[in-house]
Amino acid sequence: MNMTDKHRLWLMFPTKLITRPIIWELGKKFEVITNIRQCSVNEEIGLVSLELEGDRDEVKRSIAWLEEQGVKVEPVEINTIEG
Amino acid sequence: MDKSNRPFFSNLKCRECGKLYEKKAIHVCEYDFGPLEAAYDYDAIRTSISRAAIESRPQTMWRYRELLPIDGEPTVGAQVGFTPLVKADRLAAKLGIKSLYIKNDTVNYPTLSFKDRVVSVALSRACELGFKVVACASTGNLANSVAANAAAAGLKSYVLIPADLEQGKVLGSLVYGTNVIGIHGPYDQVNRLCSEIAGKYGWGFVNVNLRPYYAEGSKTMGFEICEQLGWRIPRHTVAPMASGSLLTKIHKAYNEFVKVGIVEDAKFSVHGAQATGCAPIAHAMQRGTDIVKPVPKPDTIAKSLAIGTPADGYYAIHAMRQTGGGAEDVTDDEIVDGIKLLAEHAGIFAETAGGVTVACAKKLIASGKIPRDEEAVLCITGHGLKTQEAIAGKCGELRLIKPSLRDFEEQIYNPDMAATA
Structure with a gap:
């Protein structure tokens, strides 16, 4: 049986992607459960806290696809690397 | 308890x-x-x-x-903290402000940073x-x-x-x-x-x-500043920003000391300092928004501040706005000048983040955001020995002479000329 993963992510949408329904596309394209917990959008940037659940490889592929589209994907902790 | x-x-x-x-x-x-x-x-x-x-x-x-x-x-870490708060009169005169203090965490124990x-x-x-x-x-x-x-x-x-x-x-x-x-x-x-x-x-x-x-450990820098000033909150505090956490915790520390009755409530402002090559918080402040745009590829010599997606950026902006503080950013050359200013006028050798703080304070004073007739505390967070490469070749040169008094007087110090100088 495949391993299931649950990731808590912080997505940052650049201006050009703000109006595109990317999270809907993600759910259509991949076998993952998307669960939005918080969001904030203005004319410059879109920020979304998202729980992403599914088979580990499928989650990995879906994150890679988000990044290919131009969405910045961080863990909710964001900067785990510090000075 | x-x-x-x-x-x-x-x-x-x-x-x-x-x-x-x-x-x-x-x-x-x-x-x-x-x-x-x-x-x-x-x-x-x-x-x-x-x-x-x-x-x-x-x-x-x-x-x-x-x-x-x-x-x-x-x-x-039972021995950590209570680093010196140094009254830096020569640096104050150089930056054109009435009163200036350095909270010197370059000598924090045991690893020389906050x-x-x-x-x-x-x-x-x-x-x-x-x-x-x-x-x-x-x-x-x-x-x-x-x-x-x-x-x-x-x-x-x-x-x-x-x-x-x-x-x-x-x-x-x-x-x-x-x-x-x-x-x-x-x-x-x-x-x-x-x-x-x-x-x-x-x-x-x-x-x-x-x-x-x-994150709560950062508050102790704020507590110590208040105690070392004689149990009061300084009018202005300038802190470097990476994730933005230190600034928000200094803000929290001052408010907590008021809340538990240790210091009197007084007007204070917290100001933030970043390097231009990675200034997502300062730039959001300057744009008048609280949405922090990530910096995908930070490019600065202040590597300890190079966090492109700062977790506490939003909260740091609110702390600065709420207290009437400002945010500045400075170039790599200005950072090196800041390190030298601090070393030459206060005898403190700071890492690049310290250069950022001093150089941004200089700008905040010059712009009037920190008025010249008030006081400020600069939070200096790490020792210069950690980032020596950043200033290599930028602090003057070694002068070599032969082991002879004539060489010394001809090339280094001539008492007759010094007397007339």
Whole structure:
């Protein structure tokens, strides 16, 4: 049986992607459960806290696809690397 | 605890929705994924704490233990903190301000940066929670501090670093016998791996699952500033911003001291300093928004501040706005000038982040954001020996002579000419 993963992510949408329904596309394209917990959008940037659940490889592929589209994907902790 | 056994440190609390949580190794709210922070019973603290009680304790950051998130006595880093607050009159004159102080964490114990404050809290709490392995992801100061403090406490430690980090910085952690792991790949992927490791192995990850405890250690810089000024809040404080956490915690410290009756309520402003090559918080402030746009590829010599996606940026902006503070950013050349200004006028050798703070303070004073007839405290967070490469070749040159008095007088110092000069 495949391993299931649950990731808590912080997505940052650049201006050009703000109006595109990317999270809907993600759910259509991949076998993952998307669960939005918080969001904030203005004319410059879109920020979304998202729980992403599914088979580990499928989650990995879906994150890679988000990044290919131009969405910045961080863990909710964001900067785990510090000075 | 107070006399009726009420704990001073009561809960963890979501900074977004206010939901309360038990004091475990958790760091985000289950509902909105907002960050958790330590919450205290200020009524209980007010009846217990006093200036006299604090003054009677050893001169370390733990003299403010009622306002720190551990249950018992500190077990890691008991000697950390209470660094000098230096009145820097020559630097004040140079920057054109009436009164200037340097909070000098270049001499913080044991690893010469303010990170020892946050790490001693995180690891003391890690011991209370029963962790045997601790870890962090860092590009320098934090790694050194976790490695050193874990070694002293007998904890096993792992330090995760970007694979391309300079050898000098790696040695500063390896020497303590820690496990140093280099990770290939861009920072956002390294960030994701670290939070996965923290979630999976039950390690105490100081800036992930121990973050609510870790971050509180920064408050002690604010507490010490107030005490060393004679129990009052300074009118202006300038702090460097990486994640933005230090600035928000200094703000919290000043407010807490008022809340528990240790200092009188007074108008104060907190100001933030960043390097132009990675200034997401300062730029958001300057644009008049609280939405922080990530910097995908930070490019600055101030590597300890080079966080492109700062976790506390939003909260730092609100602290600055609420107190009437400002934010500035400075170029690499200005950072080097800032390091030299501090060294030549206060005798303090700071790392690049210190150069950022001094250079931004200079701009804040020149623009009138910090009025010339008021006072300011600059938070200097790490020692210059850690980033010597940043100023190599920019501080004058060695002058060589033969071992002869004639050479000395011809090339270096002629008493006759000096007398007429």
